[in-house]
Amino acid sequence: MLTNLGYTIDKQSERIALPLPMSAVYNKPHFVSQFISLHRDSTQPTLVTQLLTTTLPNVSAEYWILYDDNNRPVACAGANTVMSDNSVGYVGLFEARNEKAGTIVLKAATEWLRREGVRQILGPVNLTTWLQYRLRVDTDEAPSMSFEPRHPEFYQACFAQAGFVKAADYYSTFFHIDSIIDGYTNYTRGETLDSIHLGIQFWNTLDFASSLSPERHPDLTPQDDVAKRIYDLSIELFRGKELFDDGFSRQNHRQIVLNDMISRHQVDNASLLDLSSFIVDPQNGEDVGYMACWVEDHDTLVLKTVGFVPRVRKSKVFALALVETMKRARDVWGCTKVACALMNENSAAISERVGGKSVRHVYRLYIHRPVPPVVHSEQSQKHQEAQAAETPTLPEASLKSTKCSSNSSTAHPASPSPSPLNTGSLQKRQQDMRLQMYWNQQRQKALALRSRGHAMARL
Template sequence: MSEIIRLQAADKDFELFSELPAALYPSGSLRFALPEDLNTDYLLAAYVLRANGRAKARAALYSNPHLQFAGQKCLCLGNYESADEPELAQRLLRHCCEEAKKLGAEYILGPMNGSTWNHYRFSLHHDSPGFFPEPYHHLYYNDHFKQAGFTGIARYFSSIDTIMRFDRPEVMERERELSAAGVRLRAIDLREYENELSRLFDFSLLAFRNNFLYTPVSRETFIRKYAETKKIIDPRFVLLAEDNNGNLIGYFFCLHNFFNTKEKQLVVKTIARNPDRKWKGLGQVMANSIYKAAVQEGYSSVIHAFMIEGGTSTPTSAAFSGTVFKNYMLYGKKIE
């Protein structure tokens, strides 16, 4: 006997949704290394499937008014967790698709917690250790989605560079050219962190607007989201590039891999530059500066995280000897 319960974040029974992972993963699992990513800005409803009185699966349905796929109105299915019981999983996923249809959606994407600013994608394998801030989940979730009629719409990867080569002649030449044009690189100023984030917000609207499935967020949401990282970033590895008028034209946002206790490993989380062709090569120049600083600080490898196949970050990663070691998939389903 099973039932599906519809919940809102403020409901007193919402613990049925929030506490389910504790029943699905052992204590100490990497699943609990990151906080829950519930996007209340776009949350329509949360669903929990119970069987024989016990919660077995959950999912959240999101409506992001800025999001479209292939010109179609779409909703997002996120925060998915389930026991390895395919029949129950199929019932929950079918129910979510039916709810999306009632709301006029033509397509449903998942896993995505409302937008690409939040957690999305499933890992396709656990062949290599997880890294910060990569979410962890059961791999059979991929099977659940495919069995429910979802197909892959975008493939992503993370690469790792253990060579740590820098100061290649062609990159140094481009660095001299950009420097002569008035470009300067500097570390983010933690004393002015909120002002720096406000500048990054304005720049991100320009740099990311053509990214796959990009949707804008409010300045307040952006600052709130990144304000949480202040206590864990090393400003030497959050690098800003400015032109001769002080305008932001690029940035590198890197984090220490707190999951790796055996060696120092740096994670490149975000690379962005002004799309104007006159700044071509800036990403590699910034990467070169990051690499030099990382080697000086005893880092033995760099991870370039969560890149879409064919994306603009790929040339920079490839130029710095990135070797793919992780793969991810984002799924979608046309609602009939």
């Protein structure tokens, strides 16, 4: 793992800057500690710990830390293949002190995924789209929500320089609660959930706490198992949709997603249980939808997830459930604002047609398509080996010294020195380096010719 992966050479100092893969010299707790020292409130430290201690099926993953000359962490990133499709990879858990350091770790991550055979890379995604992903790209300081990412502006340049282009933008919209209630009330024209033969069941009437650890509560009824009902509905609502990881297990969902939701100090857990609900067909007791929402900052209703099964979507169930929940938030919890979180462009536009002018937060998902490794003919390989034998190479000893020098990764001479490796290994190393540099150049040329619309169409 300490070969040419992700290396760069500073032309002024002629010193190598090498982000170290975690599996080479680190363990996961160490990576977590370095991430926490770098993170900018974009991910809760407790959530990162849970992420890295949880086993995700059918996933290969690696993590990098970059240090400066004073042995201080200046950037970190993680990369993993996707559970349901190993030809797709994610880059996430990304934090950086500056643009140069951030670009270096992102390039290391994308190169590792390329070598793993990945053909499409999305980022930033923290291991799975069930968790936090996307980059915050607007500059509005307020309002804000506890779970939304917060990133410095130079992160956009890091992704661009690492070969990423925009895949899609997502939005959160903020309204005055009375304006959006009036808009949806006018749309529903006097209809109610009862009139379309559906009912609402709030979570505070169920045993939410026991559902988080059902193995300790054998008497838990299917109706009271809130966690299972949320998971099953999520699978039904989102399976088959782009970016949805349906390999994420029910246990992963309970231990990470729901526990993270209730552990945020900004979230009023009493409001979470009082306002979140299932929409139920009373004739057969079937769940046809759910809403996950809560109060933050004493006056803002956050609508995090709202979803309904296809057979009821043509009714006005969405508007009716929203009106009932927002009135409850205003009258019982004193909310004056509503945040409709993480929507696509179409949903954001609909909410603004109903609720009027809003404040928008914008989150961007990036895509990168690495050039696959090329298998050369035997004649071509012999020619490159002959060239490699005549060209100086980075010494293995220089790279290995990274592992033994207080974890510092930015002060290693690039000049040749005696190496214990045999000639064949050195030639192979040089060949890999030359191929990597060639395909990096080709990738940059291809990206320069590819239009933004073309990238969106291929996603």
